[in-house]
Amino acid sequence: QVQLVESGGGSVQPGGSLRLSCEASGFDFSTYEMSWVRQAPGKESELVSAMDKSSIYKWYMDSVKGRFTISRDNAKNTLYLELNTLKTEDTAKYYCVRGGLTTSWYFGDNRQGTQVTVS
Numbered sequence: 001q002v003q004l005v006e007s008g009g010g011s012v013q014p015g016g017s018l019r020l021s022c023e024a025s026g027f028d029f030s031t032y033e034m035s036w037v038r039q040a041p042g043k044e045s046e047l048v049s050a051m052d053k054s055s056i057y058k059w060y061m062d063s064v065k066g067r068f069t070i071s072r073d074n075a076k077n078t079l080y081l082e083l084n085t086l087k088t089e090d091t092a093k094y095y096c097v098r099g100g101l102t103t104s105w106y107f108g109d110n111r112q113g114t115q116v117t118v119s
Contacts, residue, residue, distance in 0.1 A: 002026040002108045004096045009114030016086050020114055022079040022096030030074040035100030036081045037107075038092035038116075049081060050100030059101055063089070086118045 008020040020036070035050040049070040050059040058070055069082040079096050093113040097105040 002098070002106065003110050004098070004108035004112070005110070006094065006096050006112055006114040009094060009116045011117040011119070012086055014087055014118055016118070018083045018086065018116060020081040020083065020094055020096075020116075024077045024079065024096070024098075024108075026109075027098070029077040032098050033100045033102055034072060034079045035097050035105070036070065036079070036094055037097050037105060038090075038094045039113075040092040043092075045095075045105075047100065047105075048094070051079070083116065086116075088118050090116060091118050092116060 003025045005023045006020060008018055010018055012018060031053055033052050036048045037045050038048050039045040048061055048064055049068055051070045051072055055072055060068060067085045071080045093115050095107055095113045097107055099105045
């Protein structure tokens with residue numbers, strides 16, 4: 001069973017920072033592109049950031065460039081997203097997904113997410 005367990009969300013003021021983590025299990029994490037997707041209430045899901053399996057290629061949506069940093073530790077089967085200089089428009093539920101730019105998104109069998117609220 002593919003499990004993606006996100007943590008690290010919370011409520012912060014504008015300008016604040018958070019670090020999200022995603023622990024993966026049930027598949028060979030080191031062989032997959034991984035990404036972060038977010039969804040705000042009443043809005044479609046949007047791809048925030050993606051990283052290839054070897055941490056060579058990183059992609060960011062325009063509105064988070066220079067503020068968010070994606071990283072991964074294949075030895076720990078963990079994906080990270082560091083969020084800095086947070087804005088109110090970053091408020092959303094953040095999901096770790098298998099896949100990203102080049103493959104379809106898989107939210108895992110649990111589809112948990114972690115809430116980020118900036119206000």
